[in-house]
Amino acid sequence: MLKRYRTHSFLCLLAGIIVIIQSCHSRAGTSEETPVVKTPVTIVPVTFKSVSSTVDLPAVTMFMKKSIVRATTTGTIEKISFNPGDIITPGQVLFTIRTREAMALKNISKGDTSLSFKGLINISSDKDGVISTVSHQKGDFVVEGDELAVISDRSSLVFILEVPFEYIAYIEKNRDCIIRLPDKKQVKGTITGKLPEMDIQSQTVKYVVIPFPLNNLPGNLIASISLVKSTNENAVILPKPAILGNETQTEFWVMKLINDSTAVKVVVTKGFENNEEVEITEPHFLASDRIILTGNYGLPDTARISVIKE
Numbered sequence: 001m002l003k004r005y006r007t008h009s010f011l012c013l014l015a016g017i018i019v020i021i022q023s024c025h026s027r028a029g030t031s032e033e034t035p036v037v038k039t040p041v042t043i044v045p046v047t048f049k050s051v052s053s054t055v056d057l058p059a060v061t062m063f064m065k066k067s068i069v070r071a072t073t074t075g076t077i078e079k080i081s082f083n084p085g086d087i088i089t090p091g092q093v094l095f096t097i098r099t100r101e102a103m104a105l106k107n108i109s110k111g112d113t114s115l116s117f118k119g120l121i122n123i124s125s126d127k128d129g130v131i132s133t134v135s136h137q138k139g140d141f142v143v144e145g146d147e148l149a150v151i152s153d154r155s156s157l158v159f160i161l162e163v164p165f166e167y168i169a170y171i172e173k174n175r176d177c178i179i180r181l182p183d184k185k186q187v188k189g190t191i192t193g194k195l196p197e198m199d200i201q202s203q204t205v206k207y208v209v210i211p212f213p214l215n216n217l218p219g220n221l222i223a224s225i226s227l228v229k230s231t232n233e234n235a236v237i238l239p240k241p242a243i244l245g246n247e248t249q250t251e252f253w254v255m256k257l258i259n260d261s262t263a264v265k266v267v268v269t270k271g272f273e274n275n276e277e278v279e280i281t282e283p284h285f286l287a288s289d290r291i292i293l294t295g296n297y298g299l300p301d302t303a304r305i306s307v308i309k310e
Contacts, residue, residue: 036304037304038261038304038305038306039295039299039303039304039305039306040295040305040306040308041255041263041292041293041294041295041296041305041306041307041308042292042293042294042295042307042308043257043290043291043292043293043307044238044239044242044290044291044292044293045287045288045289045290045291046236046237046238046285046286046287046289046291047236047237047238048234048235048236048237048287049234049235049237050231050232050233050234050235051231051232051235051237051271051272051277051279052228052229052230052231052232052272053228053229053230053231053271053272054226054227054228054229055167055170055226055227055229056224056225056226057161057162057163057164057167057224057225057226057227058161058162058222058223058224059159059160059161059162059179059209059222059223059224059225060159060160060162060220060221060222060223061157061158061159061160061217061218061219061220061221061223062157062158062159062160062219062220063132063152063153063154063156063157063219064153064156064157064158064208065152065153065155065156066129066132066150066151066152066153067125067126067127067129067150067151067153068147068149068150068151069094069095069123069125069147069148069149069150069151070145070146070147070148071095071097071123071142071143071144071145071146071148072097072121072123072144073097073099073100073121073144074099074100074142074143074144075097075098075099075100075102075103075119075121075141075142076097076098076103076139076140076141076142077095077096077097077136077137077138077139077140077142077148078096078097078098078120078138079095079096079138080094080095080096080134080137080138081093081094081095081096082094082131083131084131084132084133084134085130085131085132086130086131087128087129087130087154088125088127088128088129088130088131088151089125089128090125090126090127090128091124091125091126092124092125093122093123093124094123094124094125094148094149095122095123095148095149096120096121096122096123097120097121097123097142098119098120098121099119099120099121101119102119102120103119123148125151127151127153128151128153129151129152129153129154130151130152130154131149131150131151131152132150132151132152132219133149133150134148134149135147135148135149135150136148152219154214154216155214157211157214157217157219158208158209158210158211159179159189159208159209159210159211159223159225160195160206160207160208160209161191161206161207161208161209161225162199162202162204162205162206163204163205163206163207163227164202164203164204164205165198165203165204165205167227167229168205170227170228170229171191171207171227173228174191174227174228175190175191176188176189176190176191177189177190177191177209177225177226177227178225178226179209179211179223179224179225180223180224180225180226181217181221181223182221182222182223187211187212187213187215187223188211188212189209189210189211189212189225190209190210190212191207191208191209192208192209192210193207193208194206194207194208195207195208209225232271232272232279235271235272235279235280236279236280236281236284236285237277237278237279237280238254238277238278238280238291239276239277239278239293240273240275240276240277240278241293241294242254242278242291242292242293242296243268243270243278244296244297251267252267252268252269252270253265253266253267253268254266254268254280254291254292254296255291255292255296255299255303255305256285256289256290256291256292257289257290257291257292257305257307260307261304261305261306262302262303262304262305263292263296263299263302263303263305264301264302264303265299265300265301266283268280268282268283269281269282292305
């Protein structure tokens with residue numbers, strides 16, 4: 001009986017030891033199977049295309065040909081037969097002037113119809129164009145030879161491009177250019193020549209740019225023209241969100257995948273950039289390289305990642 005009791009106790013103790021050992025193994029296994037946290041990211045491939053480095057310069061419209069309408073007699077402007085901005089044709093009457101003699105006779109002959117003398121002189125245009133300036137109004141007293149108005153030849157409209165002296169070397173490669181108007185429209189242009197004197201204050205050389213088509217643009221309209229400084233036919237291009245930088249914007253980097261679950265920090269040098277894209281001048285990436293586009297902010301070097309979108 002006692003022997004049987006000892007045997008039973010030994011078996012119970014052995015079973016307890018086995019249960020404890022299995023429990024320890026189970027806990028150890030659970031600890032080792034804790035999943036690694038991975039940051040979800042999207043990636044983008046490296047692209048290669050032609051990009052140009054440009055500089056934007058102001059250009060102002062100007063009429064190169066203008067004709068001045070002058071008074072042919074001394075007197076008072078009786079009538080103006082146009083509005084500023086009107087298109088004028090040759091022979092069209094612009095001003096009517098009552099001569100000084102007619103004004104004097106009118107004062108002397110008040111009530112005496114026998115001395116009636118109108119003395120009205122019409123002044124007409126000898127050219128076609130658009131009225132750009134009016135120097136006198138109805139009722140003004142003018143002397144013979146006074147400027148009354150200016151007619152601008154619409155076909156002589158050009159843009160005057162102001163180019164800093166150090167950018168003159170770029171003019172030859174930009175003879176054909178694009179003019180960007182304030183309303184975002186674009187007009188083709190050709191740089192045809194330059195004016196002989198520099199601007200004394202801005203130290204710029206003025207070039208004449210002929211637009212095509214003219215589109216009835218007004219004078220003194222400020223537009224911009226981009227001059228191409230250099231071109232890279234096979235530039236490495238990445239979307240702007242893929243580029244990270246420090247607080248002082250003195251160092252830039254990207255996160256490049258070395259496998260499907262690990263990304264490393266790669267310091268880069270930027271070249272041309274706009275609102276959407278950035279040229280990478282160093283290092284040289286391959287077309288097969290994968291760069292993190294989103295989810296890259298704050299990632300450490302050799303970060304564990306999970307690609308959620310190719």
